[in-house]
Amino acid sequence: MTELAGDRLGDWISTVENDSLTALVSFARNLCRDLEAVRNGLSLPYSSGAVEGHVNRVKMLKRQMFGRANFNLSPEAHATAELKSHGLRQSQCA
Structure with a gap:
C-alpha cells in the first residue's frame, strides 16, 4: 500500500x-x-515506525546482554570454567 x-x-x-x-x-x-x-x-499520515525501530533495538540489546550476563556464578561452575580456560579437566587436577 x-x-x-x-x-x-x-x-x-x-x-x-x-x-x-x-x-x-x-x-x-x-x-x-x-x-x-x-x-x-x-x-492519517502519522507513523510509529521510528518508535517501533527503537523498541526493537532496545529489545535486541536486552536479549544480548541477558545472554552474556546469565552465567552460573556458583563456586563449582567458576572452578570448572577456570580449569577449562587453562586447558585442564577436573580429573587432571586430583
Whole structure:
C-alpha cells in the first residue's frame, strides 16, 4: 500500500467477506472490531515506525546482554570454567 486509502476499507471488507479463503474472511471480520482505529491507520499520515525501530533495538540489546550476563556464578561452575580456560579437566587436577 503506497497511498492513504482508509476510505476504501469498507469496500474491501465487503468484497473479502464473500471470498472463499476462510483465513482472509476471518481477518476482515476481526478488522471490524476496531474499524475506526484501522481506518485511521490507513488514512492519517502519522507513523510509529521510528518508535517501533527503537523498541526493537532496545529489545535486541536486552536479549544480548541477558545472554552474556546469565552465567552460573556458583563456586563449582567458576572452578570448572577456570580449569577449562587453562586447558585442564577436573580429573587432571586430583
